[in-house]
Amino acid sequence: MRILVTGATGFLGSRVVPRALAQGHEVVGLARSATAAAALRRQGAAAVAGDLDDPAGLSAAFTAADCAVLLNLASLGFGHADAIVSATRAAGIRRAVFLSTTGIFTALDPPSKRVRIAAEHTIETSGLEWTIIRPTMIYGGSDDRNMARLLALVRRVPVLPLPGGGRRLHQPVHVDDLAATVLRALSADAAVGRGYDVAGPRALSLGQIVAAAAAAEGRRVYCVPVPARPVLAAARAYERRVGAPRLRAEQIARLAEDKAFDIGPALRDLDHRPRPFGVGIAEQAAADRRAAGRPAPVARAVRRPDRLRRLIGDVRAVAAVAGGPTAVRFAAAIVRHATAVLRTGTLDAADRAMARGSHTYRPLPGVQVTLPGGSFGGAREMYCRGVYHALPGFAPSAGEIVVDLGANQGLFSVLAARAGADVIAVEAQRGFASVFVNHAAANGVSHRIQLLHALVGPSTGVFADAAARQGATHWDGDVERLTLAQVLESGGVDQVDLLKLDIEGSEFALFGEPDWLDAVGRLVMEVHPGFGDPADLVARLRRHGFEVTLLDNDLRRVRDLAGAPSGYLYARRDGWSAGTAAAGPPAAVPAGMPA
Numbered sequence: 001m002r003i004l005v006t007g008a009t010g011f012l013g014s015r016v017v018p019r020a021l022a023q024g025h026e027v028v029g030l031a032r033s034a035t036a037a038a039a040l041r042r043q044g045a046a047a048v049a050g051d052l053d054d055p056a057g058l059s060a061a062f063t064a065a066d067c068a069v070l071l072n073l074a075s076l077g078f079g080h081a082d083a084i085v086s087a088t089r090a091a092g093i094r095r096a097v098f099l100s101t102t103g104i105f106t107a108l109d110p111p112s113k114r115v116r117i118a119a120e121h122t123i124e125t126s127g128l129e130w131t132i133i134r135p136t137m138i139y140g141g142s143d144d145r146n147m148a149r150l151l152a153l154v155r156r157v158p159v160l161p162l163p164g165g166g167r168r169l170h171q172p173v174h175v176d177d178l179a180a181t182v183l184r185a186l187s188a189d190a191a192v193g194r195g196y197d198v199a200g201p202r203a204l205s206l207g208q209i210v211a212a213a214a215a216a217e218g219r220r221v222y223c224v225p226v227p228a229r230p231v232l233a234a235a236r237a238y239e240r241r242v243g244a245p246r247l248r249a250e251q252i253a254r255l256a257e258d259k260a261f262d263i264g265p266a267l268r269d270l271d272h273r274p275r276p277f278g279v280g281i282a283e284q285a286a287a288d289r290r291a292a293g294r295p296a297p298v299a300r301a302v303r304r305p306d307r308l309r310r311l312i313g314d315v316r317a318v319a320a321v322a323g324g325p326t327a328v329r330f331a332a333a334i335v336r337h338a339t340a341v342l343r344t345g346t347l348d349a350a351d352r353a354m355a356r357g358s359h360t361y362r363p364l365p366g367v368q369v370t371l372p373g374g375s376f377g378g379a380r381e382m383y384c385r386g387v388y389h390a391l392p393g394f395a396p397s398a399g400e401i402v403v404d405l406g407a408n409q410g411l412f413s414v415l416a417a418r419a420g421a422d423v424i425a426v427e428a429q430r431g432f433a434s435v436f437v438n439h440a441a442a443n444g445v446s447h448r449i450q451l452l453h454a455l456v457g458p459s460t461g462v463f464a465d466a467a468a469r470q471g472a473t474h475w476d477g478d479v480e481r482l483t484l485a486q487v488l489e490s491g492g493v494d495q496v497d498l499l500k501l502d503i504e505g506s507e508f509a510l511f512g513e514p515d516w517l518d519a520v521g522r523l524v525m526e527v528h529p530g531f532g533d534p535a536d537l538v539a540r541l542r543r544h545g546f547e548v549t550l551l552d553n554d555l556r557r558v559r560d561l562a563g564a565p566s567g568y569l570y571a572r573r574d575g576w577s578a579g580t581a582a583a584g585p586p587a588a589v590p591a592g593m594p595a
Contacts, residue, residue, distance in 0.1 A: 001186065002026040004065045004093070006052070006084070007073030008045070009036045011143055012099070015179035016073065017045050023183065028065040030074075055083040062091035069186055070096040077101075077112040081119035085126045095129045095192075097185045102136045102197055102261055110250055120195070131185050132195035133178075136259055140175040140284055142291050147172065147213065151285055154214040154221050163232075163252055165225035166206035167562075169260040171199035174280040181272045190269040201274045201460065202508070202532050203260035207562045212278045212530035215565040216285035218297020278505055278530030279465045310554075314347065317384040322361050330354060351377030364395050367418045369443055375409060375435075382411045388500055388524045390555045391570050396421045401493050405456055405484075405510075406502035410436035410449070416498070417445035424491035426482075428455040428463060431474025450491055454482040457513075460531045461505030484516040499523045505531030517544045523571040527561055534561045537569060546571040 003020060007013045008029030017040065020027050027045040030052075031037035037047035050061030052074060062070075070093050072084055088096055104116050123130050139147035153160065181198055185191050204212070207223050214221040235252045266272035289296065311334060319327035333353035334341060340349035354376035361369045363383035371379050381387055389395035396402050398420025404413045407425035409432055416423050417440070427436065430453050440446045455463060458481050463469050469478075488494060499520045501507050505528040523546070527534045538548050551568040552558045561567040 001069060002028065002067045003069050003071050003186065004028050004030065004048075004062060004067035004091075005045075005071045005073060006030045007075070007099075009039050010073060011141075011145075012138065012175060012179060012182070013073045014143075015141075015175055016071065016182060018043055019179050020183055021045060028067055030061060030065075052078070052080040052083060055086065058083050059087040059090040062087040062093065065091070067091075067093060068095065069093065071182065071186065072096065072098045073182075074099075076116050076119035079115055079119075081122045085122055085128065088128060089126070093128075095186065096123075096126075097131045097133060097182060097191075098123050099182065100132050100134045100195070102134045102199070102259065104134070106254060107257060108250060108253055129192045131188075131191040131193075133182055133185060134195060134197050135173050135178050136197070136199040136261060137170065137172045138175050138178060139172045140280055142288060144175070144284065147281060147284060148288070150210065150213045151217060151281070151288060154210065154219050155217050157221065158219075159222045159224055160210060161226040161231075162206055162210070162223045162255075163226055164256050166210065166223050166255075168206060168256060169203040169258045170206055170209055171203045171260050171263075172209070172277055172280075173198055173200045174275050177272070177274045177280075181266065181270050184270050184272075188269055194265070194269070196266045196270060196272075197261040197263060198266050198270075198272060199261045199263050199274070200277050200280075201263075202276075202536075203258075204277060204533060205562055206255060208529050208533065209277065209281075211562075211565055212281050213285070215278075215530055216282040220565065276460045276464055276505065276508075276531045278528065279462065281530075283465075283467075311347075314380070314384070317386075318380060321363050321384045321386075322359050322379075326354075326359055347380075348377065351380065363415060364389070364419055367415065369411075369414055369418055371411070371414075371439060371442075375411065375439070378409060378411050383415065385555070387526075387555065387568060388412060390551060390568070391549060393572065394498070394522055394524050394570055395419065396498050400497035401491075401495065402498045402500070403484075403487065403491070403496050404500050405487075406500075406504070407436065407451070408432055408502070410439045410451075412500055413449050413451075414439050414443050414445055416500075417448040418443055421448070421498070423449045424452065424487060424493070425449055426452045426454055426456060426487055428453065428469075428479055429472055429474035430476035430479065452482070452487065452490055453479045454487065455479055455506075456482055456484060456487065457503055457506030457508070457510035459506075459512075460509040461503060461507070461528070463504060463506060464509075483513050484510060485513070488516070488519065495519045495521075497521045499525075501525035504528060507537070508532030511537055511540055517541070517546075521573050523569070525569050527567050527569050529561050529564060529566070534567070534569065541569075541571045544573070546573050 003025050005013060005027055008017050017027050021044050029040040029045050029047050030050045031040060031047040032051050040047040048061045048065045050058050070088050100116055100120055104113055120132060123132060137146055178198060210221055210223055232252050263272060315327050315331050318330050333350040337349035337353060341347060355373040358370055358372050359376060361379055361383040396416035396419045400421040402416040402421040402423045404423055404425045407413050407427040413423045413425040436451060440449050458464060469475050496519055507525055508531050541548050549570045550558050550561055552564060553567060
């Protein structure tokens, strides 16, 4: 296909042109200057001289390009629509895709809104085989002017005021995903004569977006709600005093609007495939660091009083679960590696110092687990802090069916099996298999655990991105993608007493699957707000009759997890007693023989 592209050297165009060429299309870019023409030729595209401000010359340029379709990526906000449509018809081009914006739906009334609405009317009445693509806020790449500013801001400031509390919804779309969708629109018959709102996979509050950006930079930013009106007044005063303001009052006012859009038609007709915002912003932050030569971020240390209390609490938890001698050794490791602990704000260095020998843990009454020292860090979280049984009534018990999604090294699976439960463990990274098998065998519970290597909820989360999968520490070949219903079928059960999830953001896609919630009695999970809104999970659970409690990373009860990098969700269905699901053990593949 021979494609005429306007705006070919812009933010989106610079992604569309090389993608189109790679797909075997011929591309002719409208070039207003010799510099733009040279940039197009360097990419392998042809160039035709033309200027949107010169209607007569534009028709000649479109005709000279001799293309079958038009892809208009130039802004419709400057009054060029009539000239573009006239030139397209004069050149004999029938098929045309135009880029507009979801900004036309704003309740505000900036001049560009009226111009764009008029432009869409011109296109719709043009007689062309037209399609209009309306993206929401576009981000991604070193030349991004939207999220690049936010990333720079969260690197500098620990506290960020948000007008209206940052509760309004936004749905950014990655520029590469938009480029792919725009090109698919050219050959989609169903898209002729239709307009599409194109956005990210789900709407996030501004607070969640800030939290995800901060997490991508290894920072934690505290969002402070501020009244919108005084901020607007200050922004307007700033605009009057500065000739070229970097921030406009209109931008502040739009933060007080919800910008969530239905992308169902784009998914259906254009095969739109947006990546989760958490993945996209992490990729952008990493690319910015590489370009600037900045090192990868480390976790920031918490304030000293909080840090001291946390250290004391961690040592006490180790003493209670692993015994006094182990706690003394752990405290000594903290002192010995104090510099690293203070620099990173984590206990990773002290955990690594516990790698010699093995440790025995008693995380539940009557339950004992012995693990090699290399697993101390995970055991300290899982057993000593008890992140998945921090509330009464959520610990696994004898006679229950337990499903462990995101089993990792198998620490929770072994705990549940030692408590007398039968376990279906699911882990996407095959590289954990040998460690998992060894842990199960050493604790005499291989016969109680079925291990599946599969990916659940693959459309959101860290592992939604192929590069992230291949770069994972223990990714050892692709695995089957299963729904939770298929996991239960593989395990030979149709009900589950306790479902534990730690699947790095994939929980949001998993909750989009039908029916499985009715088969679960209790659920405990780590939640990753960068990939979706935890409030959606809470609402769905409550509709299914669950009582829900949220905990922050310090295991304190909270009303919501907005703005937090992660947290925990505990849910229990009324009337479900231990062992309800158990009708004999699952048809287990022994842990020594991973499926």
